[in-house]
Amino acid sequence: MFPRLNDGGSAERREPAELILQSLKITDRQTIIASLSSSLGAALERFQGEVKFEQEREILAATGFPGFLTRLLSSAVASSGWGRSYLLCQEIGMAPSRYKLIYFNARGRAEHIRFIFAYAGVEYTDHRIVKEKWPEIKRSTPFGMLPVLEVDGKAVCQSNAVARFLARQYNLAGKDEWEALQCDSLVDTLGDLKQVLWYYRSEQDPIKKEERRATLLKETIPFYLKKFEKVISENGGFSVGNSITWTDFVFAVSLENFELIFGKDSLEPYPHLRKLKEKVFALPSIKAWIDKRPQTEF
């Protein structure tokens, strides 16, 4: 149902369009459009015979240029006049706007998901709802929580479950199941720390709040951050293995908030953590997203 399309991974690693067209020995876009359209037509016929679209997938993977192909397929869908062509687009994982991410106008629990989309170069609808609308929208969500991801109209909640699902599709969940486990373990451990931070931030009593802050700064935060620092140092600057994973995005997003809450120099004792955050923020695809994303407090 969800083929793992090896679409070249990140925008960074993608070859320029012209190079791809060259390698396919097709020099103008009209020709590639015609070639792909006819191949799409053949696939549509085969669809009825329930043959898998290996050839089409290969062409799409080889071009590694989803934005262009999405538009191309959209126009093929529009011109084919046949509903099943949309199913083909879904089958090859390139239906236009198959993803709709629903969240408040905040980074919060959705930002690492947005980072994955940005890094993988996947188009999606970044649907932000205003707080006033929430009580009304809440009833229509699976479990009264945001973020919700709609995949081809089917809604699913839990930010880390959604992020993991996307990370697996776009090769951001480690090189094997062991690395995938390390990703999950670190994300959940960071989640425990965030839970304690939330517990502190939601405390209403100013005296209790100050007590909690003291314990946090003296014990809890150093305990976790020292251990995270060690892991990242041992992995040569990555949280898992020796390449980018969604866990790096979770760290980067969390550390940005951490600096907001505890001050710019709060990461001073953890140079590897800070460097990881800066490295993620400097990735061209992520930087492009940060430059254009709506400015919100958290």
Add this chain to the structure above:
Amino acid sequence: MFPRLNDGGSAERREPAELILQSLKITDRQTIIASLSSSLGAALERFQGEVKFEQEREILAATGFPGFLTRLLSSAVASSGWGRSYLLCQEIGMAPSRYKLIYFNARGRAEHIRFIFAYAGVEYTDHRIVKEKWPEIKRSTPFGMLPVLEVDGKAVCQSNAVARFLARQYNLAGKDEWEALQCDSLVDTLGDLKQVLWYYRSEQDPIKKEERRATLLKETIPFYLKKFEKVISENGGFSVGNSITWTDFVFAVSLENFELIFGKDSLEPYPHLRKLKEKVFALPSIKAWIDKRPQTEF
């Protein structure tokens, strides 16, 4: 590193040993041991050439009898006198006692992991530590938390990350990535409810505790359980898809505790949830585990 061994899945679906031996046209155990040992020898040679052990994997998967094979491989390892044979056992996912699960003497956050091991028929060390030893052991754990799973001596924490890792290996994480996402989403949503229950149970002030109990029983619990009930009803008695997943184990274990806290008839309004719990508990492999597991309060 961790091949997903299709070892026939559950103990329930496994064919009896004699039938397997028959189907392999080998009628006595000595012959199959000799045959597999020679095949193991060939694999060991190929190991140096870094060839994958497809053939050996196929034989092992076809026999679908891990307990017997584990013993067989142990003896092969012992007799081969070559350290690398242990690596082969690891490669095919059948090294004896590759797993050690470390937790308190409780069901708690480890029991769904134990259910996975029981259902998949995987041998492991169920290491239970006494509370008095915890402060000392805590320092040696990755993040000061239990459960910890040791895989070939490497420790990793976070119960759901560990459970998911095992579930993926033993075909308990849904039929595709979409079902895997549903599993993760439900497990995390149930985790949210468990967090609220823990918040109530850890409240010291008796008046506040009673207030919380009232809100829980009137609002929070019905909100979640009604939605879970609907999902399970729609999936014909499973939490995800139309077959057993680790999420069913997470539900079964949680619902046992739920009945302990809120009384036997607390699941009365949720017949599908109760049936799911009973179905999981009645699986022969799970029942065998429940019959022999240490009796603990939670």
